[in-house]
Amino acid sequence: MTFDASRGAEAPPELVQLLTPEGERVEHPAYDIDLTPEEIRGLYRDLVLVRRVDMEAVALQRQGELGIWASLLGQEAAQIGSGRALTDADMAFPTYREHGVAWCRDVDPVNLLGLFRGVNHGGWDPAEHNFHLYTIVIGSQTLHAVGYAMGIQRDGADAATIVYFGDGATSQGDVNEAFIWASVFNAPVVFFCQNNQWAISEPLEKQSKIPLYRRASGFGFPGIRVDGNDVFACLAVTRQALKNAREGQGPTLIEAFTYRMGAHTTSDDPTRYRVAGELEAWKLKDPIERVKAYMFKTQIADQDYFDAIDAEAADLGRDVRKRCLEMPDPHPLEIFDNVYTEPHALLVEEREQYAAYLATFEGGDR
Amino acid sequence: MTTLTLAKAINEGLRTAMEADAKVLVMGEDVGKLGGVFRVTDGLQKDFGESRVIDTPLAESGIIGTAIGLALRGYRPVCEIQFDGFVFPAADQIITQLAKMPLRSLGKLRLPVVVRIPCGGGIGAVEHHSESPEAYFTHTGGLRVVACSNPADGFHMIQQAIRCDDPVIFFEPKRRYWEKGEVERGAPPLPFDRGEVVRPGTDVTVVAYGPMVRTCLEAAAAVAEEGRSLEVLDLRSLNPLDTELIYESVRKTGRCVIAHEAPVYSGLGAEIATRVTEACFYHLEAPVLRVGGFSTPYPPSRLEDHYLPDLDRVLDAVDRTFAF
Numbered sequence: 129m130t131f132d133a134s135r136g137a138e139a140p141p142e143l144v145q146l147l148t149p150e151g152e153r154v155e156h157p158a159y160d161i162d163l164t165p166e167e168i169r170g171l172y173r174d175l176v177l178v179r180r181v182d183m184e185a186v187a188l189q190r191q192g193e194l195g196i197w198a199s200l201l202g203q204e205a206a207q208i209g210s211g212r213a214l215t216d217a218d219m220a221f222p223t224y225r226e227h228g229v230a231w232c233r234d235v236d237p238v239n240l241l242g243l244f245r246g247v248n249h250g251g252w253d254p255a256e257h258n259f260h261l262y263t264i265v266i267g268s269q270t271l272h273a274v275g276y277a278m279g280i281q282r283d284g285a286d287a288a289t290i291v292y293f294g295d296g297a298t299s300q301g302d303v304n305e306a307f308i309w310a311s312v313f314n315a316p317v318v319f320f321c322q323n324n325q326w327a328i329s330e331p332l333e334k335q336s337k338i339p340l341y342r343r344a345s346g347f348g349f350p351g352i353r354v355d356g357n358d359v360f361a362c363l364a365v366t367r368q369a370l371k372n373a374r375e376g377q378g379p380t381l382i383e384a385f386t387y388r389m390g391a392h393t394t395s396d397d398p399t400r401y402r403v404a405g406e407l408e409a410w411k412l413k414d415p416i417e418r419v420k421a422y423m424f425k426t427q428i429a430d431q432d433y434f435d436a437i438d439a440e441a442a443d444l445g446r447d448v449r450k451r452c453l454e455m456p457d458p459h460p461l462e463i464f465d466n467v468y469t470e471p472h473a474l475l476v477e478e479r480e481q482y483a484a485y486l487a488t489f490e491g492g493d494r
Numbered sequence: 495m496t497t498l499t500l501a502k503a504i505n506e507g508l509r510t511a512m513e514a515d516a517k518v519l520v521m522g523e524d525v526g527k528l529g530g531v532f533r534v535t536d537g538l539q540k541d542f543g544e545s546r547v548i549d550t551p552l553a554e555s556g557i558i559g560t561a562i563g564l565a566l567r568g569y570r571p572v573c574e575i576q577f578d579g580f581v582f583p584a585a586d587q588i589i590t591q592l593a594k595m596p597l598r599s600l601g602k603l604r605l606p607v608v609v610r611i612p613c614g615g616g617i618g619a620v621e622h623h624s625e626s627p628e629a630y631f632t633h634t635g636g637l638r639v640v641a642c643s644n645p646a647d648g649f650h651m652i653q654q655a656i657r658c659d660d661p662v663i664f665f666e667p668k669r670r671y672w673e674k675g676e677v678e679r680g681a682p683p684l685p686f687d688r689g690e691v692v693r694p695g696t697d698v699t700v701v702a703y704g705p706m707v708r709t710c711l712e713a714a715a716a717v718a719e720e721g722r723s724l725e726v727l728d729l730r731s732l733n734p735l736d737t738e739l740i741y742e743s744v745r746k747t748g749r750c751v752i753a754h755e756a757p758v759y760s761g762l763g764a765e766i767a768t769r770v771t772e773a774c775f776y777h778l779e780a781p782v783l784r785v786g787g788f789s790t791p792y793p794p795s796r797l798e799d800h801y802l803p804d805l806d807r808v809l810d811a812v813d814r815t816f817a818f
Contacts, residue, residue, distance in 0.1 A: 249598035260566070261598050265590045271556055272591070275563020282545055283567070302587070305556035312551060466601035467636050469659040473687060473734040475635075 142339070143385060144365050145355040149413040151421025153360075161364040165428045171359050172423060173437050174208045175416045178228040180441035181237045184448050185227075185244070189394040193452055194244040198225045202357070202389030205415030206322045208232060209362025210290065210384070213370055216258065217287035219280075221273040224262040225322075226292050233259035237444075238451045247455050267293055267300030270319065274306045277315035277373075288316040288373035290366070296327025298343065299335045307347040307381070316373035318366065319344075319381040322356060324388035329401040341383035349379045356386030357415040387413070460486060460493070495678050501534050501671040503645035504610075507652035508535065508572065510679075512542055518656055519564060521548040522557055522574030522610075531576055532612055532671050554584035558609065562591055565605045570656055572608040577668075579622030581611055585630065592661045593636030604659045608652070613641070614705040614755045615802050616669035618795040625792055626704075626756035631663045632733040632765075639732040640686065641665035643707035645675035647730060650683035658686060665732075667705030689736035691743065695725035698812050699743040701752040701766055703729040706803065710753055713808040724812065732762060740766065741773045748779035749815040753803050758786040780818035783811045 144159050163171075182200050189197040200207060207228025214220060220229055230240055235252045242251035243262060250261035263269035273291030280287050297303050298321060310317050323340055325332055336343070344351025354365040362384055369380035387410040391398050423429040464479040486492050498506065512518045520535055520542075526549035529536030539547035550557050554575060561571035575581045581588070588609065595603050615624030632639045638660050642648045648666065655662040684690060692707060693714050702710040707728045714724035725743050729735065744750045750770050752763035767782035785803040793801050 248600060249594070251600065253602045254566070254599060255602065261595070261603075263591075265586065268559065268587060268591050271559020271587065272563040272566060275560030275565075276567045277563070278560060279564045279567025279569055282569070301553075301583075302555055302559060305551070305553045305559070308551050308553065309556050309560055466597045466599075468638070469596055469601070469604050472638075472660075473737070475734075 143353050143355050144361045145358050146360040146364060147358045147418055147422055149357070149418050151418045151425060153422065159361065159364040159368060161360050163360065168419070168423060168428050169433070171208060171212065172419050172429070174212070174228070174231060175204045175359060175419065176437050176441050177444055178208065178231045179204055179416065180445050181231070181448055182227055184445040185241060186390070186394060188241070188449060188452055189244070194241060195246050196393050196395055197244050198393045199390035200225050200227050202387045202410065202415070203322055203324055204228050205359035206356040206362050206384035206386050209359040210320050210366040213363050213366035214290060215287070217285065218370060219258045219260070219276055219287065219289045221260045221269040221276070221289065221291040222262055223269070223292050223294060224264050229292065230259055233257040235259055237448050238455070241452050242455060245452065245455060247458055267297040267303040269293070270303045270306035271309070273317050274309045274315050277310065277317040278313055280316055281313070286374055288318060288370045290318040290320050290370065292320050292322065294327060295321065295323040295325065295332050295335055295340060296330065298340055307344070310379040311348045314376070314378040317379045318369045318373055319379060320366065320384065321381065322384045322386055324386050326388050326392070326402065328392040328396060339383065341381055344381035349381065351381040351383065353383045353385055356384030357413045357418070359415060359419060495676050497674050498645045498649070498677045499672050499674050500642070500645045500648045500666070501532055503648040503675070503677050504534050504652050504666060505536055506677070507649040508538060511653045511656040512538065512546065515570065517569045519546050519548060519569050519571045520574070521550050521561060521571055523550060523552055523576050525549060525574050530574060532668065534610070534666070535574065554580055555587050558584040558587035558592060561607045562587065562595070562605060565607050566603065570606045572610060572656060575609060575611045577623045578611055578613045578625040578627055581627060588631070588637070589634050593634045596660070597636060605661050606656070606659050607661045608655045608664050609662070610664045610666060612668040613665045614667050614669060615792060615798045616705065620795070621792065624795070624798065626754065626787065628665055628732055629756055629761050632762055637661055637663055637733065639663045639665070640730060641667070641704035641732055642730070643667060643670065643704055643728050646677050649677045649679070651686065651730070654683060654686040665704055670705055670708065673708070684730070687731040687734050687736065689727055689729045689731060689739045691725060691739070692728045693724065693726040695723035695747070697723045697747055698725070698749040698751060698815055699740070699747045700724050700726045700808065700812070701729060701740060701750065702726065703732060703754065705755060706753045709803065709805055710808055713805045713812070716805060717809060717812065722812070735766065737769055737773070740770060744770050744774045745777040748777055750782045751785060751808065751811045751815060752782065753785045753808050755787055755802055757789050758784045759789045761786055780815040783815055785811045
């Protein structure tokens with residue numbers, strides 16, 4: 129893709145970056161971040177652990193323990209950077225790939241697996257974590273996030289919402305309606321688009337003729353592109369956008385420019401539609417390696433520290449695996465639970481009929 | 495006791511609900527200053543303000559999607575879809591999101607969202623303004639679907655819908671908006687999921703809801719002079735159905751005719767007929783018959799009197815049940 133290089137000197141740079149792929153800290157005129165060594169170590173730990181959870185989930189799928197898995201490989205910095213920008217009072221609306229954001233919201237990784245194992249459609253309490261359920265219909269959650277933000281406005285609360293979606297989702301009507309709603313109601317919402325370059329097999333060129341962040345200007349709010357593999361920049365840019373939203377300055381579109389290093393899901397085969405060289409090029413921009421390089425250089429951490437994190441990751445992987453295998457199948461009659469919050473005659477009848485049918489089998493189970 | 499039109503009765507019901515609970519919001523296209531194209535929300539924005547009566551951008555999916563978000567934040571939005579034919583852009587949000595979220599959250603989330611839809615034909619409108627899409631929604635687990643037929647029910651049922659913690663699709667028969675009826679505000683309403691015998695009879699059970707209730711009552715009055723006694727049921731709740739009410743009546747009469755404006759094919763009548771056949775097989779003197787729209791798109795309005803079942807077509811079906 130080629131981008132307009134003829135803009136005036138006052139125009140902001142295309143890509144906000146605070147940490148280069150080589151691990152060099154760089155300055156940006158509009159965004160900066162002052163992180164303590166402890167905070168940097170914390171971000172590094174987050175990145176490594178969520179990658180490990182993701183890797184374990186892919187393995188569990190390959191072994192038949194999950195029906196499918198949507199890997200976040202390559203998008204860790206976008207998710208941890210933005211996820212760590214949230215306050216407890218902020219609310220996040222994910223797609224089905226935000227395992228890193230879920231981690232930042234203290235959702236037990238095993239609870240993410242239930243949906244993919246097929247034992248439930250979402251195993252955590254959204255209100256407890258201020259992290260909504262995964263949404264599989266592309267873009268639907270953007271409207272929920274805006275509505276929630278309108279609720280925050282009416283409550284007069286010091287909070288904002290952030291909603292995650294991908295480059296493919298920007299073609300959805302709901303996403304465009306969400307932009308309009310957020311704009312005209314000045315809703316405290318941050319649109320966090322992880323442009324991972326691929327909507328399953330369709331490259332960005334199939335979704336947009338212009339860089340995605342520039343879409344925002346047509347809706348009347350700011351758009352910014354950030355290096356989605358730079359956890360510092362993602363944190364800084366998201367923190368600012370959330371602050372603006374909380375202070376009544378309305379929505380922001382953040383385009384986190386990143387890359388889906390794995391398949392769309394475990395059912396996908398990216399070798400059918402993209403060349404190997406592309407992945408190799410993006411591997412050089414790995415979101416974790418650059419933080420590690422920076423920490424080495426600045427002596428924020430030594431090899432013992434990295435070894436300890438690796439050991440913690442291995443333990444986490446084992447724990448997630450063990451508890452995944454222990455997840456029980458739901459009882460058949462749970463099909464009828466929670467469809468309605470108040471008694472519903474039709475489901476009462478169907479439940480009774482199916483229970484009676486099951487009872488005709490030995491042990492009451494088909 | 496007050497005499498109100500159906501539109502005014504629903505308006506009064508909305509007002510009462512908004513006075514009772516500050517979390518109740520009204521949102522939709524033109525619901526504010528204009529008071530809605532049918533004036534059902536007339537005066538509400540003036541009295542409750544723009545933050546509670548929200549004129550939305552012109553996008554139905556956006557209305558339902560943001561209502562879901564507001565409900566997640568603790569509000570109780572009442573959405574107006576301007577006309578039945580315009581609910582389809584919102585169908586994705588209603589079917590994939592609104593209906594499923596309590597289940598998907600294992601019961602931790604509740605979505606007390608009401609979707610008001612003026613429905614049905616008979617007002618000489620252009621296309622997309624006369625449809626009866628209820629079966630699309632009764633087919634979707636997780637939604638409650640109701641239809642009011644008269645001002646008293648309009649007043650009470652809209653309040654019950656708002657108080658309900660489940661999402662409710664609320665059908666309002668637009669050609670009955672201007673018809674008047676008695677409304678007793680303090681009267682305890684029927685439970686939300688119950689139907690009602692609106693005219694007792696002995697010979698044939700006629701099942702109707704929404705705009706067809708009045709048509710069927712008129713049909714019953716017409717044949718009463720000939721000595722034929724129709725028992726007319728107003729279903730009120732379309733999902734769940736008050737099946738016991740229907741069964742009890744059919745076991746008494748032995749005959750059943752179901753009338754709705756929606757196409758007969760795969761319509762709600764098919765569900766009712768099957769259930770009646772299963773539950774009342776040995777009481778039936780004749781097959782259950784259905785009267786309704788054709789399996790065509792809604793016709794141009796000059797032909798709608800042929801499409802909509804009227805008194806004569808209901809009575810034709812009644813006659814046919816006696817041919818067995």
